[in-house]
Amino acid sequence: MALELFNTLSGQVEPLFAADGNALRFYCCGPTVYDYGHIGNFRTFLHVDVLRRAIKLHGIGVHHVMNVTDVDDKIIRNASAAGKPIGEYSAKFEKAFFDDMKALSCETPEDIARATEHIPEMVELIQRLAAEDIAYQTEDGSWYFRIKRFPAYGQLSKKDLDGIEDGARIDSDEYEKDSARDFALWKSAKPGETSWDTAIGNGRPGWHIECSAMALKYLGESFDLHAGGEDLMFPHHENEIAQSEACTHKQFARHWFHVRFLLVEGRKMSKSEGNFYTLRDLLLKGYRASAIRFLLLSVPYRQQLNFTFEGLAAETSAVDRLRTFQARVASGIKDGKWPETAADPELSATIRKSGEDFTAALSNDLNTAEARAPIFDLLRAVNTAADQNKLTRADAEATLAVLAQFDTIFSVLEDHDAELTRNALAWAESEGRMADVAPEVLEAFGSSSLSDVDIDALVAERTLAKKQRNFARADAIRNELLEKGILLEDSKDGVRWKRK
């Protein structure tokens, strides 16, 4: 089934394909590295991750480029406040960003392009625009894009510029622009600010030009898809189109993919609302990275997601159930528990269908909500069969294959959660943020927490007490461990424990 995706440019769901018949070339607007990434940022990147995984699942290669904006007003402001060069300042948050992406199991793009490493490309682009009289320089040395010279302006965000008042909102240092809507390509150097001395003057790039320059460099003048958060549609992406197409006279990106903003507890996430969360905040509160990923992907990308702590708890349970199920089926194969008899045709068909339904839902404009359903259908059908001793080895293996396919997209079945929480704890320690750590997290993962050896010893003591039918002692140990975040599970194969 062909992968179909909504295209902001056309306003329609369209088949997605690689124009060169080989790899699908796409660009995603990445982070501005001035602070730690928040869950809103990651909702976008997570859905872009699903997009790239879905493309690959359809047997199409990907060439994914993501930029890192490592120079802009906020970085300059924050770096200067911290008394650091902007490079040192932004490097810290760039590393944090990629660590977070990894924690959320996002695949790494084929190319990561930093703005500061592409100044010559940007300068060249501005020169080409200047040659066509589309870029012009103002008295202070800044360069602007003359929107009047690009009639298609507004095509992506469906804006009719004629209806917008010209002359509104004139910035004090932008008074020289021909039109208030003209946007900056290059900002002339200000005293004390980082700048580059180039053929078009001493200054630094405007925000939009980096993406045009880098996309054209890595993906060519015309490529398949361009992605980002919904807020970037205007003006950022509109400006990218204008700059690039005015220069190349070719269509920039064919397909545009925009991810909607999320709400937190029903409101727009903002620092003033007190509902602003970075990934690290959540990990320190004891929420698992896998549950965060699963929640952020639970609602299709074009739909507003309401991020709540109740939802996070729900997804934690859901991920646990899937993992337990996978372990049950896999260990049964290992132990030779599932007979190698003829498979029940009905069950085999159900297993096959769940895989098909999964890919069909995904092909349908990446309907991640719909794609989850068949996995739980599979879980129920196979568990029931296993309970009734009707699960065969062949069906068990087929089940694992479907789960693996599911996980090529959702990527939540492998459990790295404890390790990721420990990493976050280590970070909090090094940054002096221990006050943000929830007591339970400290209890379960902190330096004073029980070691595996301690736990095993207590578990052994409890098992002995149980054997002696000293249930009071056994229950006391169980409660003691529970208070420290250790959950015991008695099974026929012995006692398992896990950290909550």
Add this chain to the structure above:
RNA sequence: GCACCGGUGGCGAAGUGGCUAACGCGCUGGUCUGCAAAACCAGUAUUCGUGGGUUCGAUCCCCACCCGGUGCUCCA
């Protein structure tokens, strides 16, 4: 103000002009257990914001209204 999106069970959420309105979480009951936990099973919306209309038939189409959210400026 203009524009856009949404309002489906306790919560989240999919979906369709007409079969029993997915799925997850929760809850209730059951199996298991020394008791629990975990796991598993079962049950859990005669109904899809309100009022009209179109239609043989609407949750799904049209109109109006109410509510929530978002964009029009930096933002993923």
